[in-house]
Amino acid sequence: MKSAALYRAQPRGESPAFQPLYRQIKALITQSLVSGEWRPGEPIPSEIELASRYSVSQGTVRKAVGELAEERVLVRQQGKGTFVATYAGERSQFPFLRINPDAEPMRELTARLLGLERGRDPAAARLLGLSSTATTFLLKRLLMINDRAACYEEIRLPAARFKGLSATVVEQHECMLYSMYEARFGVRMLQAEERVKAVLAPREVAAILHCVPGTPMLLIERVAFTYGQEPSELRRCYCDSQEHHYRNAITG
């Protein structure tokens, strides 16, 4: 009746890192996602199938899938099925972007690649959890909001995960990096942490964004994580906040 690897109910007494059944199911589903058994955009098996596959009730599968849906790893669609979340074909192709225009609505958002290099950067490598001699890519990008230059970004990626990255590849995806990561390299970003500071615009950045050096700017440093909290992208963004702001919603 039960899979040998699963522990039903709360085992009594000494059980170090016990997880309830639905969490174990959740972990198994995540496993299948990481292994690529079900790829972004594809449907996963129905709840009933999963229930029989793992030898648990539909309710338990529902709870596992429910948590993954809340975390936006999966997407449920009544009448159709449950799908692996994807950035491909979504409305916002810049899902983590927190910059908005002050007055107007956000109409148009485009990016232009300014450069792509490959090299070593010990500090970045360390933040990415790599050895300090690991090679990384460095992308430079300009973000235009409603046809005005808004942000200058420097993005660092571990070369090992992104073998074969080139300017051509980036441009094929119209600079929409997160959907490119997913489609080309199977890396889906799930989560990010940002640190925001106010700085004076360095000369080079001011030149790129067409503002005077010494303009106050937002400096946003981001670490983005894939499945399993693995840091896989580093980003430094200078944003001219004369006509834009960084928006955030705080909940309890």
Place this chain on the structure above:
Amino acid sequence: MKSAALYRAQPRGESPAFQPLYRQIKALITQSLVSGEWRPGEPIPSEIELASRYSVSQGTVRKAVGELAEERVLVRQQGKGTFVATYAGERSQFPFLRINPDAEPMRELTARLLGLERGRDPAAARLLGLSSTATTFLLKRLLMINDRAACYEEIRLPAARFKGLSATVVEQHECMLYSMYEARFGVRMLQAEERVKAVLAPREVAAILHCVPGTPMLLIERVAFTYGQEPSELRRCYCDSQEHHYRNAITG
């Protein structure tokens, strides 16, 4: 068997804004919170009691309570009961604060009241959803992180909701505003929206924070909401980000 006001299951056909049973229960529970039947820190009735009170199964109550617990309106404690969330007696008395020191850990966080006035401010009143002639309080506050001046804040409150607010009241609560709002005025802040910009420090602010005028600073504007998305606090915070940063976690 059923309360006359509740619609069981999905009623067929024309049903304009239908909500499933557990959402109706959730709304009823929220009602009791707003009305003050159960106050912050107090336990609410057990799931079994609520189930019989609303004539639904325990499972349905669980789902309603579950959502409220996720939103941190309620707090569940196994073996004890379910309680109305409160800021009183919590570790962080500044629950919405996103400012952290760059290098050291956050050891100590204190606030000092610089002033409290009562007056009119049409722009603020409008943002608070009041008539533009409504009176508001204006609090000025200094935030010290690890004994260094970090932020200067201006806080605006609707006078109607905060009748009897005074410097003495604020100081009795050691400047911990959100727990004071709750304890003295029954206003619990659940949610906030912030806009962050980079600006040059105005002279007065620079003087208060002991930095040179023209230092780049974070300007953080916040609207905070109580139960039912009612805007009830406005905040403008200048933060010296030389040794601090604004931190944010982004999830899918």
Place this chain on the structure above:
DNA sequence: GAGTGGTCTAGACCACGGC
């Protein structure tokens, strides 16, 4: 030991989507 929330099951019925 009584009462609370937490997990798990089994089964019913529903709304939705597509064949």
Place this chain on the structure above:
DNA sequence: CCGTGGTCTAGACCACTCA
């Protein structure tokens, strides 16, 4: 029409807390 996810129920057993 069938299969999907969404809601609701009833009941079992568990772990935790407190008297």
